[in-house]
Structure formats: structure tokens, C-alpha cells
Amino acid sequence: MLKKIGWLFLGGIAVFVLMFHLGPLVALAISLAILYYAVKKFFKADSAFGKIVWALIGLAALMASVSNVPALIAIVAAYVLYVVYKKWNEPKEVVQVVDDPFVHFEKQWAELQKHY
Template sequence: MMKKAGLLLVGVIAAVVLLSNLGSLVGMIISLGILYVAAKKFLQTDSTLGKVIWGIIGFFALSMAVANMPAILGLVAIYILYVIYKKWDEQGKEEADDPFTNFEKQWDELKRS
């Protein structure tokens, strides 16, 4: 029970960190998407003017991505929430598979009868 309380506390903290960094996370996703498109177009174009324009767009997108570095905390919070979710399920399975726990439950039932 104590482990679940600890997992719940860490999960709540991770959720708060995720929500506080949600704006920068969205900004980073958008800027990385623009950077990806700009890099693809930069490599595909043959004209010098096109390369300059796509290079400038790529530079601005890279600047936006760097400005949204707090989004990394949001990504870490997402990973922590994922790990907690997996541990929560494992803990429930361990309790169900433990033969001593099942024996104690059956013993208590026999005592009551």
C-alpha cells in the first residue's frame, strides 16, 4: 500500500510538471515540424534563392525550438508517468500471484466460517 501511495505522489508531481510545460511542449513540436519541412525543402530545391529562403525559415524554426527547451521537462514527465503506469500494473499482478497472500485470504475465510 505504501508503494502505491509513493507512486501516486510521484505521478501527481509528474502530471503537474507536464501541465506546466504543456505550452512549451506544443511550441517545440510545432517548431520541430517547421524545421523538418524546411530542411526537406532546403535539400530538394536547386535554386539559390530557394535555399536562402528555406535556410532562413529553418534558422527561425531552430531558434524557436531552442527557446522551448523547458519542453524537455515535459517529455521527462511523460516518461515518468509511463513508468509509473507500468509499475502500477506490475504491482497489482504481483499481489494477485503471491501464494502467501492467497493463502492468508483463504485462511481468513475459513476462520470466519
């Protein structure tokens, strides 16, 4: 029971941290999407001017992505929330005691055969 309370507390903290850093996380996603698009366009560009423009756009997007340190905290919080969810829904080990009267049937049958 105490373990569940600890997981609940850790999950609650992770949710608040994730919600607090949601803005930088969205900004990181947008800057990474722009960087991806700029790299694709850079390799497809035929002229030197086009390559320079896309390289500058990609460099600006890379700098925006790298400067988003709070988004990394949000990613860590999301991972912690995932781990808490997995631990919370972990199946409990159930030990069943089988009281089967036929467990030692062969042995008992052999003993009865000796007497008759």
C-alpha cells in the same frame, strides 16, 4: 501499500508538471515540424535563393526549438508518468502452493511393488 502511495504521489506531480509545461511542449512540436518541412524543402530547392530562404526558415525554427527548455521538462515528466503507469500495472508475483497427492506417485508405487 506505502509503495503504491509513493507511486501515486510521483504520478500526480508528473501530471501537474506536464500540464504546466503543455504550452512549451506544443510550441516545440510546431517548431520541430517547421524545421522538418524547411529541411525537406531546402534539399528539394533548385535555386540558390530558394535554398537561402529555406535555410533561414530552418535556422529560425531550430533556434525556436532549442530555446524551448521547458518542453524538455515536460518530456521528462511524460516519461516519469509512463514509468509510474508501468509500475502501477505491474503484475504481482503469485506463489501457488500445489497440494497435489500425485507428486510422489512413482516413488510410492515403487515402494508398494517391493512389498507385494
